[in-house]
Amino acid sequence: MTVTGEDADVDADPLEPPLVAPLRRDLTWERVQAMTQSAGHRDDAALRRIRATAAVRRGTRMTKVLSTAQLAGHLAGWLPYGFCYRSCDIAHLRDPAELALLRTDNTGDAPAAYALRWRAVDPSDYEIPMGEVQAGLSALPAHSRIGPMVLGTGFTPSTDDLIPEFVTAGFADLPLPANAQLLAYPGTGEEVVLYTYQPEQHGWLRLAGPRWRHLLDGLPGVSPDREYVPCTDAGSARLVGRINEHEYQAVADPPEEFRVRALTRAARYPVTTLCRRAEQARWRTILCWVLQRDDNWARLRLVNPDADMVAAVGARCYERGVYEVWAPLRELADHHVAELPYEL
Template sequence: MTLTGADVVEVDPLEPPLMAPLSRKLGWAEVQRMSQSATHRDDPVLRRIRATAAVKRGTRMVKILSAAQTAGHLGGWMPYGFCYRACDINHLRHPDELALLRTDGAAQAQVAYALRWRAVDPADYEVPDVRTQPGLAGIPAHARIGAMVLGTGFIPSTDDLVPEYITAGFADLPLPANAQLIAYTGSEEVVLYTYQPEQHGWLRLSGPRWRHLLEYLPGISPDREYLPCTDSGSARLVGRINQHEYDAVADPPEEFRVRALTRAARYPVTTLSRRAEQALWRGVGCWVLQRDDRWARLRVVRPDGDAVGITGARAYERGVYEAWAPVAELVDHHLWDVPYEL
């Protein structure tokens, strides 16, 4: 039986539904109770149910945003942290319903925003359970932002059974082509902007009717039809043609090409990988998000109470812990490549 918020007529192979072996002994109420219980984090039945919510190449992913986060993505932020498969939250449309999925602890607003994109590869996503992020659920309440992390792989909720994901190790993911920034008004879903990777900017799609939705975004002019990103990001896609390496663009599920302004130069690449910087600081694995000759901004890969205490990292979003460190103190500073199978 599928556990979704709406009837499924056709199953999209890129978005397999969450499935559970319901029976007289295992009903909906029992599955819901198990998903909310720390004692069932290692339950093999719950793990089998959670494993059916797979991310494929091309699966639509969604991160629910506040107005401030939306403005940040218009400036060049990449997808990172907690996110969801679009098919698992299709039944949630009202800002009040989506409030629990927000990650920055901002006050509830009259409109909810979201970033929606297609997954480039399943390797970019992890289930935030006790196997992949064993210390996340144990971080004390005073050091958290947003809803608590149960460690079962599901959101904390008394009504919904929604599987949650994080970007692998809380890494930044390069935005694929045609990613969207959208708004939920309660009655409608409005596509506000779409991402143009070659120009590294956002094209406005919403018309005058939806101008008021843009006025909530700090520092964003509703009149501008195109917004170039000012943040270059901490990760990029690289691909090869023969022995030559190029910056690459992903348009999943099938198109992976050289990043070029002219269409004639957008050749398909034969290999593809995600590249970012990693380092150890005080023995804690971190992503290097920014750096100059003296200082580096770091994000903890596997946050737990010890890592947060050792680094003094601060919670910027749910599960996302960052700190500044002297570059001279970084150990094993290197480029990290995640290869994809094309």
């Protein structure tokens, strides 16, 4: 949702504040649109004020548009990471061709568009790629990136829409909250919920009925007839909560419920503290997330990629803004488990 005018007053979901642009004679809609599409305005004070109105709050619905390969990956246990959008900012986009422009990889076209939707656990999990935040992305040459260039204005490249974009903080994997959904947009103007995430079982429950089962045909490694799909990937990040002096693996169900992960409902006690844990290390002085490792090798993702870092470690771009590389485990420095606390 975009609101224009100095004193605009609308009834909006408090978890999804609208993007507000205070239009004046000297700041027209066309002028704002042009500013969002020009890297020269990445430090413009007026544009920063407009961009700041599109805030993420605890419980804000977030969406990442997926290719068929990415959809299959999330069914296997991939976590949310990289570029994403507030669901309210792209709710008007239902056509697969329009949504394809927001995809983060360059895989071929599909007759339907797919997406992952979840609720934000905390605003600190997201960054606005604007100004000095992830500044290296906008300077990456075309041959070493995937997808549209990052403008550095906090908006995605578009000639028609103002779409605020976000990245997960440092391109981190984020633990998947309860009731996340995998969606399809078949081109009829409808939104179809294909699967919903079951955190205690760490798997996906199929909700798509016979009418929409064809949307699952042809997905790599996905059987349309399976009602429940267990995740085989454990993920590189997890939530940990405490009750008194005891520590438990936790589940987030934003905006209000944060509980012990337990199969029996009676044991799902609310936690009193909550944090996100994930492995970090430095390789050749460059800070990275450790996504997976064995006895000899580690798969790394750059936290703040720029052209020099990408060249120094030979990282490969797997999707827009996401650069990963395999490194010898013995060469990692400052290898540790990072703990990022949330305020409850």
